[in-house]
Amino acid sequence: MTRPRVLLADDHPALLEATTALLKRQFDVVGTATDGATLVSEALRLCPDVIVADITMPVLSGIDAAHRLHESAPSVKIVFLTVHSEEQFMKACMAEGALGYVLKSHMKAHLIPAIQAALVGQSYICPFVPR
Secondary structure, three states, rough: OOOOOEEEOOOHHHHHHHHHHOOOOOOEEEEEOOOOHHHHHHHHHHHHOOEOOOOOOOOOHHHHHHHHHHHHHOOOOEEEEEEEOOOHHHHHHHHHHOEEHHHHHHHHHHHHHHHHHHHOOOOOOOOOOOO
C-alpha cells in the first residue's frame, strides 16, 4: 500500500524540517514550498494527497494560495498549520475549503490526526482554537 503524499509550505526552514521529521514515519513528504506562489505551482506539479500550509507566507498567503488551488484543483485537501489561534483565521481557512486547522504549538499531538481526517474527507480543528 502506498503512503499518503504530503506537500509542506512554510516560510521558516526550521519548521519545515521539524514538520518533515514528525511526518516522515507515516507519510511521504514529496516537496516543500516557502511562499504561497510556490505552494500553488508545486501542488499542481506534484499532486499531493494533502497539503500542510502556513497562513502567513511571502508572495501569497496560505489562504490566498488555498483559494487559487481550489479554483484549479477543487479536490485538493489542505490542512493549515499556523500560529494564528483567532477564530476569524480558522473561519477564513475553512471558507477556502481547508479540512484541517492545527496550531503550531500543538502540532505534535494534532497534525497527524488532522492529516488522517483530511485524507478521508473529514474536517479536524485543533481543540485549542476558539469556536
